[in-house]
Amino acid sequence: MKKLLLLVISCTLFFFTVQAQSNRPMEDVVNAIKYNRSEDLSRYFDNIVPITINNNQTIYSRNQAEVVLKDFFDRNIPKEFLIMDNGSPNASSKFIIGSLITPSGIKYNVYILMKQKDTNFYLQEIRLNKE
Secondary structure, eight states: OHHHHHHHHHHHHHHHHHHHHHHHHHHHHHHHHHTTOHHHHGGGBOSEEEEEETTEEEEEEHHHHHHHHHHHHHHSOOSEEEEEEEEEEETTEEEEEEEEEOTTOOEEEEEEEEEEETTEEEEEEEEEEEO
């Protein structure tokens, strides 16, 4: 009986550890946006990063994407970043839909898509469109 209880507890702890680790990339990305840290955001870039700003999409290398987002967030410093929706359509992808508010009151709708490649999640797309 003790062995069975120990096995159940071990499996439960393992499950919660795996769940917590799988949400970490999204938490890191959200915090990078909230606190205007484009270098932290760039840790999750894949080799190419599609970025849409005000409905103009361009595909950048990871270095170019970091510069573009740093410039965007320097001009649109986040005052508040609210998560409106998030989810995982399948085990290998996650998304966030949010609202970025600047100190001047400008609002941006934000969409972030991350996909798993090997064992890590990478940012596959980011959209920042003015409301």
